[in-house]
Amino acid sequence: MSRQANRAGDPRKVNGELFTLTYGALVAQLIKDYENDEQVNKQLDKMGYNMGVRLIEDFLARANMGRCNDFRETADVIAKVAFKMYLGLTPVVSNWSAAGDEFSLLLESNPLTEFVELPSGHNNLNYSNLMCGVLRGALEMVQMDVDVRFVQDTLKGDNITEIRLKFNKRLEDAVPVGED
Amino acid sequence: MTIFTFYLFDRNGTCLYYAEWNRKKQLTMSKDEEFKLMYGMLFSIKSFASRLSPTDMKEGFLNFTTSKYKLHFFETPSGLKLILNTDLSVGNMKDVLQQIFSSIYVEYVVKNPLCQLDQPITSELFKYKLDEYVKSLSAFQTSKTAS
Amino acid sequence: MSSFGKQKPSNLEKPIGKGKPEVNIATFALLFSEIVQYCQNRVHTVPELQTKLSELGQHVGSHMLDVIFLREKGFKREIKLLSMLIFIKSTFWKIVFGKEADKLEQANDDDKTYYIIEKEPLVNKFISVPKDKGSLNCAAFTAGMLEAVLNGANFPAKVTVHWHKGTTFMIKFDESVITRDKTVDSR
Numbered sequence: 001m002s003r004q005a006n007r008a009g010d011p012r013k014v015n016g017e018l019f020t021l022t023y024g025a026l027v028a029q030l031i032k033d034y035e036n037d038e039q040v041n042k043q044l045d046k047m048g049y050n051m052g053v054r055l056i057e058d059f060l061a062r063a064n065m066g067r068c069n070d071f072r073e074t075a076d077v078i079a080k081v082a083f084k085m086y087l088g089l090t091p092v093v094s095n096w097s098a099a100g101d102e103f104s105l106l107l108e109s110n111p112l113t114e115f116v117e118l119p120s121g122h123n124n125l126n127y128s129n130l131m132c133g134v135l136r137g138a139l140e141m142v143q144m145d146v147d148v149r150f151v152q153d154t155l156k157g158d159n160i161t162e163i164r165l166k167f168n169k170r171l172e173d174a175v176p177v178g179e180d
Numbered sequence: 181m182t183i184f185t186f187y188l189f190d191r192n193g194t195c196l197y198y199a200e201w202n203r204k205k206q207l208t209m210s211k212d213e214e215f216k217l218m219y220g221m222l223f224s225i226k227s228f229a230s231r232l233s234p235t236d237m238k239e240g241f242l243n244f245t246t247s248k249y250k251l252h253f254f255e256t257p258s259g260l261k262l263i264l265n266t267d268l269s270v271g272n273m274k275d276v277l278q279q280i281f282s283s284i285y286v287e288y289v290v291k292n293p294l295c296q297l298d299q300p301i302t303s304e305l306f307k308y309k310l311d312e313y314v315k316s317l318s319a320f321q322t323s324k325t326a327s
Numbered sequence: 328m329s330s331f332g333k334q335k336p337s338n339l340e341k342p343i344g345k346g347k348p349e350v351n352i353a354t355f356a357l358l359f360s361e362i363v364q365y366c367q368n369r370v371h372t373v374p375e376l377q378t379k380l381s382e383l384g385q386h387v388g389s390h391m392l393d394v395i396f397l398r399e400k401g402f403k404r405e406i407k408l409l410s411m412l413i414f415i416k417s418t419f420w421k422i423v424f425g426k427e428a429d430k431l432e433q434a435n436d437d438d439k440t441y442y443i444i445e446k447e448p449l450v451n452k453f454i455s456v457p458k459d460k461g462s463l464n465c466a467a468f469t470a471g472m473l474e475a476v477l478n479g480a481n482f483p484a485k486v487t488v489h490w491h492k493g494t495t496f497m498i499k500f501d502e503s504v505i506t507r508d509k510t511v512d513s514r
Contacts, residue, residue, distance in 0.1 A: 013349035014449070015423050017394055018387070019358070025386035026362055033369070047361040053297060054290045054360070058353045060256050061282030066238055067257050086354040111350060115390070130358075141191075141258040173259060176193045176220045291353065291453035293360030293465070 016088075020114045027127060037124035044126070048133020049140075055086065056138040067142065071167050072096075074144065075103050078135070078165075087111050091163075107161040110154065118155050127155050131163065143171040181319045184249060184265040186310070188285070190298055191259030193219045196289075197301045199310060201320070222253060222261060242274065256281060270319045284309045356453050363454075363465055377467035377488065384471025391472065392479040395422055404480055408500070408508040411482055412441055415473065423472075424449050429493070439500045443473070446493035466494045473498065 026047075030040045063081055068074040075093045083105075084090050091105040112128045119125070126132075132148040139146045145168040152158035188197040195215035207214060222241075229241040243252045245268060252264045254277035262277045288306040289295045295303055314320055366379040396404060399418055405411035416431040434440035448466040467488045473496060474486040483501040488494060 010349070011425065012352050013425070014352050014355040015425065016348050016350050017391060018423050019350045019355050021387040021390050022355070022358060022362070022383075024390065025383040026358070026365075028386055029365075029383060043365075047365065050364070051357040051361055054357050055353065056258050057256070057260070057281075057290045058286050058357075060258055061286040064278075086351045088348045088350055111348075115394075143259075173223075174192045176216070176223050287453065291356045291360065293363040294454060 016111060016114075020111055020116075023112050023130070024116060027125075031119065031122065031125075037122050037126075041124070041126045041129045044129035045133040045136070048130035048135075049137035050133075051130070052134040052137025052139075053141055055134060056141040059085070059138070071100060071103075071144075074139070075105075075165070079105060082138075095162075095164075101167040103165055104151070105163045105165070107163070110161050113155050116155065123156075126150050126153070128153070128161070135163070135165065140171065143173075145169045145171055181269045182267040183270070183314055183317065183320045184267070185263075186265075186280075186314065187215070187218060187261075187263040188301070189215075189219050189222075189261040189263075192298065193223075194298060195219070195300065197306070197310075199307075199314075201314065218263070219261075222263070226255075243272075252277060254278060254281070260285070266319060273319070276317060276319075280310065280313065284313060352449075352452075355449075359450055359465075359468070360453070362468075373463045376463065380465060380468040381471035381474070381486075384468040384473075385475040386471075387468075388472035388475030389479050391423065392476045395419060396480075406511060408482065408504060411477070411480060412443075412498075415476065416443055419476065439502065439505055441498045441500070443496040443498065444492050444494070445469075445496070448494050451494060462490070464488045464490055464494060466496070470496050 027040070027044070030043050034040045034043060059082055062085065063077075065077070065081075068077060079091050079093045089107065089109060089111065091107045093103055094106055095104040096102070110128055112131065116127060118127060128150065132150065135148045136146060147164075147166040147168060149164055150162070151164045152160055152162035154161050182202045184200065184203050186197070186199045187195060190196050193216075195212075195218075198211065198215070209217075225244070226241045230237050233240075240255075241253055243250060245251075248268075250266050250268055250270060252266065252270075252273040254262045254274055260281065262281055264273050264277060266273065284306060288303055288309055289301055290297070292303055292305075295301060295306075301307075362383060363376075363380065366376055366383070370376050370379055395418075399422070405414055412431055416428045420426065420428040428443050428445050430442070430444040432442045432444065434442065445466070448469055450465050450468050454465055470486040470488040474484060477484045477486070477498070477500075482504050484504065485499045487497045487499075489497055
């Protein structure tokens, strides 16, 4: 074997700039391809959803945990386990609704928006909308129908980035054809 | 010891993948029909088993045994179902199924942009890795010397 | 939006620092996977798809260049062709992909052409190309990055991707680069 001075980094990790810039390239492409910000937001959400559907499988494979007992446990797992695992940060869970069916994730930094200035003339663009889709898709796969949206965004001048999750209903398993 | 067949179903009951190794007797019905019956049976066993259970079950139905074979079942919280049929001498295969899910399905299907998750798997890499893994298992290997 | 009055340091004013924390390879792989599928739905042929991926890669590469040169070399750019290629093969590759590229070679019959060979590029790690798309190589994205980095550093070149010893990136430099390099040599 040759010398190990140039030992490779952790094979399970990727350079954060590569990730941020790749996302930036995608958003730039979508802005080119679509007519308005709403359509871009929608497309980002859709792509996020597709990612979430896949990401949850990776999560279940790695975290090796069963189903959560309630939405509070889900919130904790999202913030402390999932965000940590996939983006290397831990948002704060806060602003619970009285009924316990809504909460916010507060992010001090957002790896999707590093180096990013919102392009001018795109004030309705939710640059990080992908994240909403990811959460929605991932939760749907574990039978939770959840609405996800940005309520604050540092890119738009807010002091913090806040993602709001609202639990709608538990989804039932699909019944096979020919059964009731 | 022997491993006969492997099935992978998605949450909607689509058979994503089927493989067989030492299945000697050929079926009288079509593969599609077999998949449908298999999924329907698992669905029923699962729901009935949990209804019979004296307390709330976390894992539920794990396997059943007939006089000729043993069916091992593993379901992820996302509703993916993995089934392995083996002969009677094979012990608990939960870890094996979990391993197939996490190291083969997730790595080579979930992360492959050219694989649709709700369509049968055509990835050669998945096929190869699964085959290689199953053949490396002690439950599989001893079958040659024993038979 | 309502919040333009607030004075917050913008992201552009933040220090670039030692590099961002890393993210999970799965996060990147799935993002890339979505990008490939998005592009695939908007084109008809494999070459078109590769061009699209290359364009996106160029976007990434052109931004990456500044970040990396600034941090690694304190604005000092490479002047010599060979040192630039070695910089890409080693430093650049290591920062971006976590390892050096496997090989750097020069074409036998052409002084404008170089090859960087990578057995398993990061973006291809999870991709098993179905038989009907035999020639598709998603590392066209990486080729685009390389092209933008080279162009940005004033080494205009075309970079294409080929299935050979894993993946081979073929770098064809502009005549001007070779001529310039010879004059730098003779100084």
